[in-house]
Amino acid sequence: MQDMLVIGERSFNSRLMVGTGKFSSPSTMKDALAASGAEIVTVALRRVELENPDDDILSHIDLGRYLLLPNTSGARDAEEAVRLARLARAAGCEPWVKLEVTPDPYYLLPDPVETLKAAEILVKDGFTVLPYINADPVLAKRLQEIGTATVMPLGAPIGTNRGVRTREQIEIIIEQATVPVVVDAGLGAPSHAAEAMEMGADAVLVNTAIAVSNDPPLMAMAFKKAVEAGREAYLAGIPEKSLRAQASSPLTGFLRE
Amino acid sequence: MKVTINGKEQEVSGIKSVRDLLDHLGLDCSKVAVEVNSCVIKRDEYDQTAISHGDVVEIVRFVGGG
Numbered sequence: 001m002q003d004m005l006v007i008g009e010r011s012f013n014s015r016l017m018v019g020t021g022k023f024s025s026p027s028t029m030k031d032a033l034a035a036s037g038a039e040i041v042t043v044a045l046r047r048v049e050l051e052n053p054d055d056d057i058l059s060h061i062d063l064g065r066y067l068l069l070p071n072t073s074g075a076r077d078a079e080e081a082v083r084l085a086r087l088a089r090a091a092g093c094e095p096w097v098k099l100e101v102t103p104d105p106y107y108l109l110p111d112p113v114e115t116l117k118a119a120e121i122l123v124k125d126g127f128t129v130l131p132y133i134n135a136d137p138v139l140a141k142r143l144q145e146i147g148t149a150t151v152m153p154l155g156a157p158i159g160t161n162r163g164v165r166t167r168e169q170i171e172i173i174i175e176q177a178t179v180p181v182v183v184d185a186g187l188g189a190p191s192h193a194a195e196a197m198e199m200g201a202d203a204v205l206v207n208t209a210i211a212v213s214n215d216p217p218l219m220a221m222a223f224k225k226a227v228e229a230g231r232e233a234y235l236a237g238i239p240e241k242s243l244r245a246q247a248s249s250p251l252t253g254f255l256r257e
Numbered sequence: 258m259k260v261t262i263n264g265k266e267q268e269v270s271g272i273k274s275v276r277d278l279l280d281h282l283g284l285d286c287s288k289v290a291v292e293v294n295s296c297v298i299k300r301d302e303y304d305q306t307a308i309s310h311g312d313v314v315e316i317v318r319f320v321g322g323g
Contacts, residue, residue: 019321019322019323020321020322020323021320021321021322021323022321022323023321029321042322042323043319043320043321043322044319044320044321044322044323045290045317045318045319045320046317046318046320047263047264047315047316047317048263048284048289048316048317048318050262050263050265050282050316053283053284056285056288056318056319057319057320057321058288058319068319070319071322071323073322073323083292083295083297086297087290087291087292087297087315087317088290088319089297090290090291090297090298090299090300091288091289091290091300091317091318091319092287092300158323159323185323205323207322207323208323
């Protein structure tokens with residue numbers, strides 16, 4: 001039986017979601033997405049620059065291959081996030097949204113109160129809501145209770161590449177989760193992604209670490225393998241840690257008596 | 258008439274609908290999303306949605322993001 005990732009009404013083979021920001025060029029982004037094996041990619045919404053309407057990112061994203069997940073980045077409160085989600089839907093997207101409410105530009109940490117408020121409105125409005133949150137198990141529970149399709153706790157602040165710094169809280173979230181848990185933000189190396197998957201996360205979302213590397217398609221492939229490896233290790237059952245040595249070779253039949 | 262588009266007040270003439278405005282700005286209807294006075298406008302309503310003097314319009318499109 002296939003180990004599919006099920007979010008809302010859809011199933012996915014890949015447990016690696018990829019963001020489309022910070023790439024040096026659209027063709028690099030396109031190659032990296034392809035190498036990652038991702039089926040869900042995030043995008044943002046911004047004002048059209050009227051004096052200089054630029055290249056359309058959608059012309060580089062095959063919508064037959066990827067599910068577009070618009071984020072509400074830039075939203076400082078619930079109202080702005082809801083507006084952005086509705087604008088994305090009006091632009092022709094599936095009604096999925098990565099709910100991101102980050103009023104502080106220094107750490108870009110998500111506002112839990114505004115996130116919960118916006119989630120409630122958007123779930124009622126028929127959206128499949130994937131909320132970006134700090135690794136707060138109580139908030140995660142509240143969001144699941146109001147019907148979000150996942151919870152997406154951060155490993156570390158956006159773009160910091162610091163790895164899974166919120167490990168213990170994420171472990172609690174995973175233990176108590178009734179929806180898929182996606183570790184999103186701060187993953188700076190494939191080993192971080194593998195760690196998250198070994199903990200039992202259902203998926204991870206990576207943007208910066210792939211986009212800013214010297215070879216984004218190669219890094220994307222590395223992340224793909226790490227996510228698969230971490231998931232397989234989790235399914236296989238990672239052994240307990242012990243303090244004392246546990247011999248790997250037999251303790252009898254030695255050449256001496 | 259004066260309308261505010263993406264935060265800038267602009268003088269436009271001969272514009273009756275959202276569709277007219279997008280055409281005037283040289284924008285592809287299928288690549289943007291539009292708000293008029295904080296109301297999101299459905300794409301199939303661009304022709305019927307009027308633009309009046311003093312309206313506040315936001316025109317957005319998808320960009321790269323995480």
